[in-house]
Amino acid sequence: MSGKDHAALADEFNKDEPRVNWHDETLWWVRQKRDKAAYKVPEWEELRETASRIKDNVLSNLSEYLQQFEAAATANGITIHWAADAAEHNAIILSILRRHQVDKMVKSKSMLTEECHLNEFLLAEGIDVVDTDLGERVVQLAGEPPSHIVLPCIHKKKEEIGEIFHEHLGTPKGNADPQFLTHAARLHLREKFLTRRVALTGVNFAVAETGEFVVCTNEGNADMGAHLADVHIACMGIEKIVPLRRHLGVFLRLLTRSATGQPITTYSSHFKKPRPGQEMHVVFVDNGRSAHLGRKDFRNSLKCIRCAACFNTCPVYRRSGGHSYHTAVAGPIGSILAPNLDREKYADLPFASTLCGSCSNVCPVKIDIHEQLYKWRQVIVQGGTAPFAKKAAMKTMNWVLSNPSVYHGAGKAGRWFMLNAPFTVNNGLNPWYKQRDMPGVPKESFGEWYKKNKK
Amino acid sequence: MSSRDKILATVKGNQPEQRALPNLPLGGSGGDLSGAFIAMLESIGGSAYLVSGYERIATILREQYPRVGRIISGCPELTVIAETGGRYADPHVLEDVGLAVLTAHFGVAENGACWITEDRMIERALPFIAQHLALVIRCQDIVADMHRAYEWIEKFEGAGAAKGEVAGVAGEKGGVAGAAAGMGVGSYGFATFIAGPSKTADIEQSLVLGAHGPKSLIVFLIDEGLSDAGFY
Numbered sequence: 001m002s003g004k005d006h007a008a009l010a011d012e013f014n015k016d017e018p019r020v021n022w023h024d025e026t027l028w029w030v031r032q033k034r035d036k037a038a039y040k041v042p043e044w045e046e047l048r049e050t051a052s053r054i055k056d057n058v059l060s061n062l063s064e065y066l067q068q069f070e071a072a073a074t075a076n077g078i079t080i081h082w083a084a085d086a087a088e089h090n091a092i093i094l095s096i097l098r099r100h101q102v103d104k105m106v107k108s109k110s111m112l113t114e115e116c117h118l119n120e121f122l123l124a125e126g127i128d129v130v131d132t133d134l135g136e137r138v139v140q141l142a143g144e145p146p147s148h149i150v151l152p153c154i155h156k157k158k159e160e161i162g163e164i165f166h167e168h169l170g171t172p173k174g175n176a177d178p179q180f181l182t183h184a185a186r187l188h189l190r191e192k193f194l195t196r197r198v199a200l201t202g203v204n205f206a207v208a209e210t211g212e213f214v215v216c217t218n219e220g221n222a223d224m225g226a227h228l229a230d231v232h233i234a235c236m237g238i239e240k241i242v243p244l245r246r247h248l249g250v251f252l253r254l255l256t257r258s259a260t261g262q263p264i265t266t267y268s269s270h271f272k273k274p275r276p277g278q279e280m281h282v283v284f285v286d287n288g289r290s291a292h293l294g295r296k297d298f299r300n301s302l303k304c305i306r307c308a309a310c311f312n313t314c315p316v317y318r319r320s321g322g323h324s325y326h327t328a329v330a331g332p333i334g335s336i337l338a339p340n341l342d343r344e345k346y347a348d349l350p351f352a353s354t355l356c357g358s359c360s361n362v363c364p365v366k367i368d369i370h371e372q373l374y375k376w377r378q379v380i381v382q383g384g385t386a387p388f389a390k391k392a393a394m395k396t397m398n399w400v401l402s403n404p405s406v407y408h409g410a411g412k413a414g415r416w417f418m419l420n421a422p423f424t425v426n427n428g429l430n431p432w433y434k435q436r437d438m439p440g441v442p443k444e445s446f447g448e449w450y451k452k453n454k455k
Numbered sequence: 456m457s458s459r460d461k462i463l464a465t466v467k468g469n470q471p472e473q474r475a476l477p478n479l480p481l482g483g484s485g486g487d488l489s490g491a492f493i494a495m496l497e498s499i500g501g502s503a504y505l506v507s508g509y510e511r512i513a514t515i516l517r518e519q520y521p522r523v524g525r526i527i528s529g530c531p532e533l534t535v536i537a538e539t540g541g542r543y544a545d546p547h548v549l550e551d552v553g554l555a556v557l558t559a560h561f562g563v564a565e566n567g568a569c570w571i572t573e574d575r576m577i578e579r580a581l582p583f584i585a586q587h588l589a590l591v592i593r594c595q596d597i598v599a600d601m602h603r604a605y606e607w608i609e610k611f612e613g614a615g616a617a618k619g620e621v622a623g624v625a626g627e628k629g630g631v632a633g634a635a636a637g638m639g640v641g642s643y644g645f646a647t648f649i650a651g652p653s654k655t656a657d658i659e660q661s662l663v664l665g666a667h668g669p670k671s672l673i674v675f676l677i678d679e680g681l682s683d684a685g686f687y
Contacts, residue, residue, distance in 0.1 A: 060473050063466040082458045151660075157659065178659060182665070219655050227580035246606070249600070262499065266499075272643060272646075286458075290462055290469060299469075
């Protein structure tokens with residue numbers, strides 16, 4: 001592992017307790033909105049099961065569906081590109097921009113481009129990229145990555161956003177009114193939409209049957225960008241395919257209800273052909289997904305539709321913040337996706353969970369998230385990439401638990417120290433004492449009590 | 456070996472064994488669909504009017520948007536209040552549109568969305584770039600849920616022949632439905648569901664209407680049996 005791990009980064013987030021509480025409550029409120037929306041649909045569980053099984057079918061026919069989409073989309077006048085990894089994806093985008101001699105681009109939300117670090121790459125090539133989703137624009141101006149895939153600046157207070165807008169957009173200092181700030185962003189970004197010739201969007205669903213792709217936004221930023229640009233580039237992970245257009249009915253019913261509790265996003269736009277005179281590109285990105293498909297225990301995570309319900313419900317995410325996951329897709333789903341990409345770098349993430357299982361219960365495509373977290377832990381420990389402290393602790397535990405006399409001696413010693421010299425355990429070196437108090441120390445162990453009272 | 460072939464080969468090699476597609480939920484039907492649609496639309500920040508026809512629509516729009524500036528419409532009946540000339544060479548000239556009035560195909564009761572294909576948008580950018588948006592559907596053209604919605608889309612994509620019957624308001628009036636020869640009324644290169652005004656809650660989860668697209672959305676439901684008396 002290089003850099004700070006989840007626990008260390010969560011520590012930083014936890015320094016400001018009122019903020020942690022606010023973050024926790026805000027996301028729990030979103031989770032409650034999700035519940036209300038789901039309960040209103042009597043066939044909700046049937047929808048989840050259907051979605052999960054459609055995705056099973058997608059995974060078992062992915063190579064055929066990709067080719068079917070390619071043929072249909074090509075016939076519709078869309079150019080298809082294939083990128084084996086992040087570097088190839090970024091190079092394809094750059095080559096399209098260069099061909100059009102363009103050095104400015106607008107972009108709507110795409111977690112894939114975050115995964116590929118497209119913005120940094122293009123910036124180094126002298127290309128100006130403007131993120132147009134309001135939350136993404138906020139974090140872009142702040143020089144940070146999004147902390148949540150649906151609510152990118154959920155970690156920011158409105159006063160901080162007011163300050164960022166004051167600095168970058170010239171809004172009056174001290175104005176932190178969401179209505180006012182949103183309007184300021186509308187004016188600022190409208191100018192970008194009107195002057196950029198290339199627009200990049202993500203893809204929520206790509207239909208193999210028809211070769212069309214669907215982009216969902218509430219703000220309308222994907223459409224503003226795409227319909228005003230000469231060139232529309234849509235980037236998608238290869239797992240975003242659905243077989244038939246009518247399957248969209250299932251997924252669009254689930255997506256926003258799971259995400260924010262809305263019945264549907266404001267816009268669910270179906271792009272099938274470029275408008276006359278426009279160029280439309282779709283970039284298929286693999287970046288580890290095809291290998292991931294071969295991992296029986298973990299392939300189900302490729303069903304994810306990026307609703308973030310598992311983030312909002314997760315007791316760890318809500319209290320550690322998105323940045324503690326140091327990956328583009330945070331939260332429980334990110335913790336099982338990231339190790340596929342780099343097992344060593346993300347070895348800490350499957351441990352950033354209580355395994356409570358709430359993530360699996362809210363997942364609209366029924367991914368067994370908490371079971372995969374548990375399985376990843378085993379793979380990581382067996383593979384020797386577990387964090388050092390964890391490995392040492394496990395080894396010690398193994399020795400203690402397999403030696404009865406050591407076990408009894410250790411228990412006795414522990415009780416004595418906690419009773420007579422609590423500072424030796426209750427100090428900053430012991431992670432168990434962070435945000436925790438230990439219960440009172442019993443005078444004897446259960447074993448000792450049992451021996452005395454056996455008769 | 457190209458990336459394409461490499462990716463496809465790896466995917467093919469790693470695909471799990473065949474899993475069949477499930478049956479889809481049947482979808483809802485019946486009930487007070489227009490009532491449910493209106494309630495849902497209002498709950499997501501839009502508003503709805505039951506009207507007898509375009510005369511009423513023009514009156515309401517004049518009252519609701521007295522100083523909205525440039526109005527563009529795909530409804531020839533609205534020539535009195537709007538530019539109804541049709542296409543524009545460059546979508547950027549729509550930058551100053553205050554209000555767009557367009558006919559959609561149908562509404563969806565469960566989420567308040569309307570389905571509109573590009574032939575009814577004049578320009579793809581128009582429903583997004585206008586400061587305010589009004590959509591017109593026939594009162595009877597409301598489906599219960601998204602399953603029914605995609606059935607509609609499938610059915611009418613190739614159904615060019617039955618134009619008068621299925622094209623909704625504009626088609627029936629011989630308006631802008633104008634699907635190109637050989638394509639069905641419902642066919643499209645671009646189409647979208649629009650549910651309420653553009654919105655964001657990215658700043659501390661405070662809902663703000665009017666993110667990048669229209670700040671307000673009205674859906675007019677035309678019920679030709681309706682009398683104007685007693686309205687408004």
